[in-house]
Amino acid sequence: MDKNLKGIELMQAGSWEEAAKAFNDAIEENPDDPVAYINFGNLLAATGDEERALKFFGKALRLDENAASAYYSIGTIHYNNQDFEKAKEAFEAAMKKGLDNSDNFFMLGMSLVQLGNNRLALAYLQRSTELDPEDPDARFHYGLCLAEEGLIDHAILQFETCIQIDPDHADACYNLGVAFAFKEQPEKALEMLDEALKINPGHTMAEEVKNILTASMGNSNTEDYIG
Incomplete structure (x- = not known):
């Protein structure tokens, strides 16, 4: 099985250490693949190590500036830390890089709500409900x-x-x-x-x-x- 897929399954099962090993193996096998860095970053963020997670997302973007899911994950960390301006910018970047899913539109809309711009948020929240009714x-x-x-x-x-x-x-x-x-x-x-x-x-x-x-x-x- 692909190491990234194995790591995701282990994450979903709550086997954090084994998931970390799977993602680390994926990075060692293909150090130029941004996906493994994003997955490892998501694991670190889920376990509360947000500072290291941001470094992994940054590495993924240096390998591929169009890695939209890295921007989404960065936005999520900023949103959880109530830095809504940075969160908005990251979710906007993910959208511009082609991340067309309900979660990104929802989080972009919520960031705008937190920033007091309900009128602009409406379009993104509406799009979120259209993509996931x-x-x-x-x-x-x-x-x-x-x-x-x-x-x-x-x-x-x-x-x-x-x-x-x-x-x-x-x-x-x-x-x-x-x-x-x-x-x-x-x-x-x-x-x-x-x-x-x-x-x-x-x-x-x-x-x-x-x-x-x-x-x-x-x-x-x-x-x-x-x-």
């Missing part, structure tokens, strides 16, 4: 971004689709409830807030909005709770 998190965050931009009807569709995919997504139920409250449909709003609390009894924001609605149906302040 069954990803509930992509649906949820796309819906959230739509809601924050005031596109409530479109947001409702995304929250509903998210719940169809993952019926136990408490935050999608909560935000759908808030969206219905904003649309002055209190019965539907309460139904979804109750569902959120059924899934997660400790969902304090759902409890707060439910109390507001119960006390005064259609209270306009409920729009402040989207998120």
Whole structure:
């Protein structure tokens, strides 16, 4: 079996040391192959050694400046460290180098959200849902971004689709409830807030909005709770 494939299987099984040996063997057999360096970097990142991981990704890019997945992995490290500007740049580079998958579009969109640019993020989050229609998190965050931009009807569709995919997504139920409250449909709003609390009894924001609605149906302040 190819050493890279073997290493990936071992990683998925949680056999970190054996996976590291497989990737190291792959590098020794073909030191000019960027794939092995990317795989080893992903292993290091997964085990918390992000500094060394970045060095391996850098080596991969020196061997092949078009190694798009290396940019994606670099972006993920920066995103996890809350350096969203660097994350955005890395995900953009991955896209420009041809990485056309839902994960990269999703992470680019989320980086833009964190940077406060929801309007630009919408296109990338939408593309993520198009490439992977069954990803509930992509649906949820796309819906959230739509809601924050005031596109409530479109947001409702995304929250509903998210719940169809993952019926136990408490935050999608909560935000759908808030969206219905904003649309002055209190019965539907309460139904979804109750569902959120059924899934997660400790969902304090759902409890707060439910109390507001119960006390005064259609209270306009409920729009402040989207998120």
